[in-house]
Amino acid sequence: MMTCLKAIIIRELLRFLHQRERFLAALVRPLVWLFIFGAGFRAALGLSIIPPYETYIRYETYIVPGLCAMIVLFNAMQSSLSMVYDREMGSMRLLLTAPVPRWWILLAKLLASAFVSILQCVVFLAIAWVFDIRMQWGGYLAVLPALFLVGLMLGAMGLFLSAMITRLQNFAGVMNFVIFPMFFLSTALYPLWQMQENAPYIASVVVWNPFTYAVELIRFALYQRLEPIALSIVCVCTVWFFLLSLWGYDPTKPFLRAKVG
Amino acid sequence: MTKAVVLEDVDLSYGPRTVLSQFSLRLDEGSFTALLGPNGAGKSTIFNLIAGLLLPDRGDVRVMGQSLMTSRAGLRDVGMVFQQSALDIELSVAQNLRYFAGLHGIKKPADRIEKLLAQFGLEGRERSSVRDLNGGHRRRLEIARALLPSPKILLLDEPTTGLDPASKQAIVDEVHAMSAHGVTVLWITHLLDELWAEDDVIVLQSGQIASRGGFAELGGAEELSRHYAGHERPQL
Numbered sequence: 001m002m003t004c005l006k007a008i009i010i011r012e013l014l015r016f017l018h019q020r021e022r023f024l025a026a027l028v029r030p031l032v033w034l035f036i037f038g039a040g041f042r043a044a045l046g047l048s049i050i051p052p053y054e055t056y057i058r059y060e061t062y063i064v065p066g067l068c069a070m071i072v073l074f075n076a077m078q079s080s081l082s083m084v085y086d087r088e089m090g091s092m093r094l095l096l097t098a099p100v101p102r103w104w105i106l107l108a109k110l111l112a113s114a115f116v117s118i119l120q121c122v123v124f125l126a127i128a129w130v131f132d133i134r135m136q137w138g139g140y141l142a143v144l145p146a147l148f149l150v151g152l153m154l155g156a157m158g159l160f161l162s163a164m165i166t167r168l169q170n171f172a173g174v175m176n177f178v179i180f181p182m183f184f185l186s187t188a189l190y191p192l193w194q195m196q197e198n199a200p201y202i203a204s205v206v207v208w209n210p211f212t213y214a215v216e217l218i219r220f221a222l223y224q225r226l227e228p229i230a231l232s233i234v235c236v237c238t239v240w241f242f243l244l245s246l247w248g249y250d251p252t253k254p255f256l257r258a259k260v261g
Numbered sequence: 262m263t264k265a266v267v268l269e270d271v272d273l274s275y276g277p278r279t280v281l282s283q284f285s286l287r288l289d290e291g292s293f294t295a296l297l298g299p300n301g302a303g304k305s306t307i308f309n310l311i312a313g314l315l316l317p318d319r320g321d322v323r324v325m326g327q328s329l330m331t332s333r334a335g336l337r338d339v340g341m342v343f344q345q346s347a348l349d350i351e352l353s354v355a356q357n358l359r360y361f362a363g364l365h366g367i368k369k370p371a372d373r374i375e376k377l378l379a380q381f382g383l384e385g386r387e388r389s390s391v392r393d394l395n396g397g398h399r400r401r402l403e404i405a406r407a408l409l410p411s412p413k414i415l416l417l418d419e420p421t422t423g424l425d426p427a428s429k430q431a432i433v434d435e436v437h438a439m440s441a442h443g444v445t446v447l448w449i450t451h452l453l454d455e456l457w458a459e460d461d462v463i464v465l466q467s468g469q470i471a472s473r474g475g476f477a478e479l480g481g482a483e484e485l486s487r488h489y490a491g492h493e494r495p496q497l
């Protein structure tokens with residue numbers, strides 16, 4: 001089973017390295033937010049001292065955890081898209097006919113996706129560091145397990161979506177109805193207290209968004225602190241999405257039959 | 262004789278459409294069985310059941326004595342060539358084979374990969390991207406991939422599609438030779454010139470076995486193509 005896991009992780013890494021445009025896009029997107037939107041929003045938004053921050057911070061510093069979560073989110077969706085693509089192209093059959101339990105195959109895909117996400121985030125944090133958006137060294141280590149957990153949660157969500165999406169063309173809908181709402185209705189770009197003051201109805205949605213807790217888990221980890229509520233919600237959501245994925249890829253389910261049959 | 266593949270009283274439907282009902286099939290170890298039938302007869306569904314891609318609503322699927330309903334370990338003995346390419350075009354020839362070897366738990370596949378690439382005329386193409394291979398070479402690579410785990414059972418769904426006549430004949434001969442050496446072969450095809458007189462032939466119609474017997478016994482290519490193989494001109 002470990003050989004199978006290793007094979008899936010190596011394949012994901014190779015595919016990622018072969019798709020240079022994907023790597024570039026994964027970095028350019030958050031960097032645009034950081035250096036262009038960040039500069040514009042800095043003037044418009046005032047940030048008070050809220051945990052985990054102990055002093056006033058620049059807006060760019062505030063959005064770094066959200067942008068890390070965005071990288072993980074987009075990578076999870078990319079991984080999900082590649083599952084749909086593999087299914088349409090036929091190469092997913094190799095994966096689904098491997099002589100190991102299906103839950104293990106899906107877990108291996110998740111782990112592979114999480115590793116790729118961490119790689120992208122490390123490069124992003126390094127670029128931010130070069131431009132003087134810096135955390136404490138311990139934060140860079142502490143954030144790795146947080147990124148890994150968030151990668152698992154969002155990867156599991158992507159896996160479930162890939163089981164539900166019948167055609168590659170339908171993936172555009174995922175961008176509009178999953179990725180953008182998840183990202184914008186979270187604390188990635190604005191603190192919750194600001195939304196509670198200015199748009200309480202949006203704030204009430206934000207607190208129900210699992211992505212919010214992914215962002216907060218990363219934010220606190222970058223300051224070497226553990227946010228127990230965020231950790232619990234991310235773990236529960238990971239298990240929940242993974243169970244849904246197992247259900248989605250169950251070979252006795254009629255819709256999966258229609259796709260492989 | 263030991264049964265390599267057993268499908269027992271299998272029911273399977275895609276939503277409201279029943280494809281197999283109370284379907285049973287047994288393949289002897291080392292046999293070469295051709296599965297014929299018109300489109301939609303259920304050939305690929307049977308392939309997918311033995312490959313572990315589908316599980317039946319009812320009944321049992323056993324591979325080398327192990328039920329796929331409870332464990333997928335039996336799939337270790339099964340090599341598959343799908344009708345549609347299952348290669349990863351983002352990877353090279355060798356990377357595709359190493360990936361598949363890993364999925365099947367083969368720890369040191371280098372020698373086996375080298376041997377198979379030579380056997381299928383792909384030596385020197387290890388680093389080529391699959392994207393750059395022509396259809397015939399891709400097909401050969403598919404078959405090399407299927408043979409990588411030294412399978413006891415080989416499932417092939419129209420494996421010669423896209424091959425030139427010489428390559429096609431080489432593969433037909435190679436797979437028959439493997440069967441003679443004890444590999445159980447299930448060969449799905451519409452091309453009757455790929456079959457040998459002593460091959461076991463199953464003609465499938467609407468999810469049921471319409472006839473089964475030796476290729477010659479069932480009347481050979483002419484009789485089979487006229488009655489069963491979907492070669493009759495359809496009413497449009």
